[in-house]
Amino acid sequence: MDLDIVALSRLQFALTALYHFLFVPLTLGLSILVAIMETVYVMTGRTIWRDMTKFWGLLFGINFAMGVATGIVMEFQFGMNWSYYSHYVGDVFGAPLAIEGLMAFFLEASFVGLFFFGWERLSKVAHLIVAWLVAIGSNFSALWILIANGWMQNPVGASFNPQTMRMEVTDFFAVLTNPVAQAKFVHTVSAGYVVASIFVLGVSAWYVLKGRHLQLAKRSMTVAASFGLAASLSVVLLGDESGYLSTEHQKMKVAALEAMWKTEPAPAAFTAFGFPDQRTRETHFAVHIPWLLGLIGTRSLTTEIPGIDDLVHRAELNIRVGISAYDALQKIREAGSSGAVPESAKTIFEENGPALGYALLLKRYVDDPRKATPEQVAQAALDTIPPVWQLYWSFRLMVGLGMFFIVLTATFFVLSARRRLDAHPWLLKVAVFAIPLPWIAAELGWIVAEVGRQPWVIEGVLPTAVAVSNLGAATVLATIGVFTLIYSVLFIIEMKLMLGAIRKGPIEHGTPSRPGTDARAASALRRSSLAAE
Structure with a gap:
């Protein structure tokens, strides 16, 4: 890709969005897990659950602060790098973002302070309500953002005004209830729950391996395994719903995900493995699973899923129809000042x-x-094909990791039920090394969703190449360098704070132990590991 203004603007947005999305999933999931832990504390009165709430709440707070700092940049980019996009659809896209700031973020930010500083000032029940309001605010914030993003994937409830040259809202309820937005919301928050669950599971497993904070760690693992298993299963089921809706609203994305160049007889086969070649339009060494894509994509045995070649042909026809619309639009605008708009136009x-x-x-x-x-x-019709190789492998790696999370959380769920969480040290090590994997899966999901709709910034409405600001490439390149530097510093701060808090560990009041208890527990665990080997 040439380093023109469009490519650089896309690169900058991708870098800042991918970096910001490192914090969002953990915030979503930890807020719920912390609220669950405090609920158990209020119900049982056992202070170890309060210790758990405070410890994981501290990590939530560090992550939340970094997420806010990195998210601010996202808002400014719309006006700076994507000014025509902001002009074209600001009336539609701006409303959910404004509501998110006024309702969800203010709710979340207001109660975060009460959560951290209200332990001695609020009753147990009042503080529990605060914890749940923080969790609801975090997830509510994601709802409005994904309503805006879902509209970009499936622009409903709006129409183009030829006089103002802008998209305008015609049915705000349709924007709110957009099925693509709703599916994206539940799928995204479930992925966030998986990220937080694997994080809590992995950190707790590290404590168990070290023989530290054993009671707190095991309880945290139990909560994380149970919540993570439910979330992992939800991600798969809700991902299936997203795939079904994409077949209806984003046919080219589905065809590219499967590297399906030709339209197959219904029901279409699923390409489990292969090496797509966009230049020759074929997939080498493809391994197909009969009927599976048709069942997933259409939930029927008779509905056809079009291939890339057919969709390119349809795009060429739409371009020719669009040229007629463009000609009529110019005539309407030329006659706009006089008011004598030709009826034919x-x-x-x-x-x-x-x-x-x-x-x-x-x-x-x-x-x-x-x-x-x-x-x-x-050539413009060919441009409607997104990067097939990138989408094909991003999707399969994401799905593969999703299956691994189900197996991992199910394994620890069973071990928890049998009270044998520390029985297999090698499994604890797997949990520790698995900590970064949910983030990789989440980033891959973002790539699938956003790159999959290219060349559209708004599906079928506004191409990405038209949406950018009239800036110099050097200006955007300079800001990319500045953002990269700032974000690198923030990443170092985040890792230092998080790792420092984890190494220090929780302050426990509920299960005081005699000196040397943790050391003896660690020694016993090492002996059991050697015996197992």
Whole structure:
């Protein structure tokens, strides 16, 4: 990809979004886990659960603060690097973000302070309510952001106004209840719960291996394994729903995920393995599972899933229809000042307006889409194919990691039920080394969702190449360097604070131990490990 303004703007947004998303899933999941632990404390009165709440709550607070700091940049980029996007759809996209800031974030931020400083000032029940309000605020914040993002994937409840040249809301309830947004929300928050569960499980396993804070660690592992198993299963089920909706609203994304170049007879086979080649439009050494894609994507045996070649042909037809809409739009705008808009232009735009975005794909090659050559039309149609290789492997790695999380959490769930969490030290080591894997899966999921809709910044409405600001490439490149430096410093601070808190460990009041207890426990665990080997 050439380092033009579009590529650099996309690179900057990808870097800042991927970095910000390192903090979001852990915030979502830890907020719920901490609230669950405090609920147990209030119900049982056992102070060890209060110690657990405070310890994991401290890690939540560190992560929350970093998430806020990195998220601010995301808001400014819309106006700085994507000004035409902000102009084109600001009326629609801005509303959920504004509501998120006014309702969800203020709720979350207001009660975070009470959570940390209200232990001695609030009653048990009042502090528990605060903990749950923090958790609800965190997840509510994700809801509004994903409503905005879901609209970009499936733009409902809005229409284009030829007089203002902007998308305007026609049905805000349709924006709120967008099925793609709802599926993305539950899938994303479930992934966040998995991230937090594996994090708590891995850190607790490290304590058990070291023979430290054993009672607190084992209880934390029990909560994390139970919650993580439910969340891991939910991610798979809700991911299936997202796939079904993508088949309906984002057919090219589904075809690219499967490297399905030709339309197959229903029900389509699932490509379990292969090496897609976008240049030759074939998948080498492909291993197919009959019927599976058709069942997952359409939930039927008779509905056809179109291949990439057919979808490119459809895109070319839509581009030609969009050119008619673009021509009618120019006539409407030219006559706008006089008010004498030709009825024929109105009629043509009303009929062909939904394809206007496809005509804008030609802006990459020619200023006036009406002057595009057949070769440029064909090339613009080919541009509707996203990076197949990148999507194909990102999706499969994400799914593979999801299956691993189910096995891991199920294993520790069974061990917890049998009270044998420390029976297999090698499993504890697996849990420790698994800590970064949910983040990798979450980042891969982001790539699948966002890269999969390219070349659209808003599916079928506004191409990415048209949405950027009129900035110099050197300016964007300089800001990428500055953001990279700032984020690197923030990452070092985050890791130092988190690792420092983990090494220090929780302050326990509920299960005081005699001097040497933890050391003797560690020695016993090492002896059992040697015996097992």
